[in-house]
Amino acid sequence: MAQGRFSLIFATALLLGLFFQCENVWAKTYFVGYDPTGWTFNMEDWPTGQNFKPNDTLVFSYNRGEHNVIVVDRQGHDTCKAPENAYVQSSGFDYIILNKGENYVICNFTGHCEAKMKMAINVL
Numbered sequence: 061m062a063q064g065r066f067s068l069i070f071a072t073a074l075l076l077g078l079f080f081q082c083e084n085v086w087a088k089t090y091f092v093g094y095d096p097t098g099w100t101f102n103m104e105d106w107p108t109g110q111n112f113k114p115n116d117t118l119v120f121s122y123n124r125g126e127h128n129v130i131v132v133d134r135q136g137h138d139t140c141k142a143p144e145n146a147y148v149q150s151s152g153f154d155y156i157i158l159n160k161g162e163n164y165v166i167c168n169f170t171g172h173c174e175a176k177m178k179m180a181i182n183v184l
C-alpha cells in the first residue's frame with residue numbers, strides 16, 4: 061500500500077515535470093492583432109509584453125486584397141520599403157514563424173506601413 065502511494069506520487073511528479081518541460085518546448089500560435097480586426101493599422105504596440113519564443117507562429121488574418129504580409133529587415137521596417145524580390149503573402153490568412161532575434165513584418169500597400177501597419181518583434 062505504501063509503495064503504491066509512492067509510485068502514484070512519483071508518476072504524478074514525473075508527468076508534471078514532463079508537462080512543464082513540454083510547455084517550454086512546444087511552440088505557440090498567436091493571432092496577430094486585436095480581435096476582431098486582426099492584421100491592420102496601428103500594430104506597432106501589439107507585440108509589447110508578449111513572451112514570444114523562437115518557432116512560435118504568428119497568424120495574420122485580414123480581408124484578402126486589402127493588405128499583405130512581408131517579412132523585411134530593420135531597414136525595410138524603418139523605411140516601409142520591401143525589397144523587389146520580397147516574399148509577399150496575400151491570402152488573407154498567412155503565417156510566419158518567429159526566429160530568435162529581431163523579426164520585422166510590414167504591409168506594403170500604399171500608406172499602410174506608414175500608418176503603423178508594421179511590427180518589430182525581438183524574440184529572446
Ligand SMILES: [Cu+2]
Pocket residue numbers: 126127128167168169172173177
Ligand atoms: Cu495593409
